[in-house]
Amino acid sequence: MTPEDSHEPVPKCHHDGDTAHALFAAVAQIALALRESQDSIAEIGSLFARQAQLLAAARNAASTQPDSSLAQVQCDVFKGIQQLQFYDRLEQHLSHIQDYLIAVANELDSFKPQSHSQGFWDALHAKFRKRLISDEQRGLLDLFVTPETPARVSAQASRDDYSPPGSLELF
Amino acid sequence: MARILAVDDSSAMRQMVSVTLRSAGHEVVAACDGREALNIVRKQPPLDLVITDINMPNMDGITLVRELRLLAPYRGVPLLVLTTEASAEKKQEGKAAGATGWIVKPFNPERLLATVARVFV
Numbered sequence: 001m002t003p004e005d006s007h008e009p010v011p012k013c014h015h016d017g018d019t020a021h022a023l024f025a026a027v028a029q030i031a032l033a034l035r036e037s038q039d040s041i042a043e044i045g046s047l048f049a050r051q052a053q054l055l056a057a058a059r060n061a062a063s064t065q066p067d068s069s070l071a072q073v074q075c076d077v078f079k080g081i082q083q084l085q086f087y088d089r090l091e092q093h094l095s096h097i098q099d100y101l102i103a104v105a106n107e108l109d110s111f112k113p114q115s116h117s118q119g120f121w122d123a124l125h126a127k128f129r130k131r132l133i134s135d136e137q138r139g140l141l142d143l144f145v146t147p148e149t150p151a152r153v154s155a156q157a158s159r160d161d162y163s164p165p166g167s168l169e170l171f
Numbered sequence: 172m173a174r175i176l177a178v179d180d181s182s183a184m185r186q187m188v189s190v191t192l193r194s195a196g197h198e199v200v201a202a203c204d205g206r207e208a209l210n211i212v213r214k215q216p217p218l219d220l221v222i223t224d225i226n227m228p229n230m231d232g233i234t235l236v237r238e239l240r241l242l243a244p245y246r247g248v249p250l251l252v253l254t255t256e257a258s259a260e261k262k263q264e265g266k267a268a269g270a271t272g273w274i275v276k277p278f279n280p281e282r283l284l285a286t287v288a289r290v291f292v
């Protein structure tokens with residue numbers, strides 16, 4: 001007899017503790033992925049540093065006449081520097097996701113879970129939302145957070161509370 | 172040219188900031204967190220500018236800004252925050268701590284150099 005034939009409810013395969021362990025496993029995998037990519041990213045950073053040194057030396061050698069190819073290399077180095085910083089943003093984003101997953105896993109693993117309390121989830125989502133670093137990330141979270149929660153406040157008002165990437169303000 | 176302290180826990184970010192600043196002839200000293208930055212400033216003659224990240228282990232950037240402002244040689248030194256943190260609340264916190272400006276990553280190298288030049292005016 002299969003569970004479908006039975007009028008009995010299908011037994012739960014996973015307990016909260018198993019779910020918590022699955023989340024901890026996901027957190028550990030994220031950490032490993034970040035660690036595994038760090039050397040490569042550092043190497044790319046070193047390559048830019050070396051290019052910049054060579055560029056400075058070439059500039060000194062050709063000090064009398066401006067060289068357009070050197071200007072192009074300088075431009076490429078600066079573009080590379082700007083683009084490489086998206087890895088830093090990725091690290092930040094994943095770190096916030098890790099913290100979020102750990103909070104959920106701890107809650108599921110707790111002997112006295114507060115998860116029956118909407119307040120717990122509201123606070124957790126609000127904290128997560130606050131730490132996300134782009135409108136797109138917050139918008140994506142909002143798709144999964146119920147409209148009743150305080151975390152999903154007016155999207156426009158929320159956008160006004162955040163500066164765009166690359167922005168600069170002197171006080 | 173200025174002597175600048177760049178503080179970030181990411182080695183790649185420290186390199187990116189250093190390469191950018193050195194390309195304009197600035198001298199750069201780097202630290203991996205607020206605690207190391209404070210150790211450096213206590214041992215060296217005052218630096219001309221500090222550029223710091225916010226989220227770092229041991230000591231975060233806001234605390235570093237606050238601590239630097241307590242040191243007499245750093246009361247008037249420009250302190251720029253360079254971070255992924257973009258919320259108005261966090262920015263206000265930085266301003267209250269004594270930061271001179273707030274730059275949200277990824278920074279544009281040319282704009283960073285222009286800003287560095289501007290804070291010295």
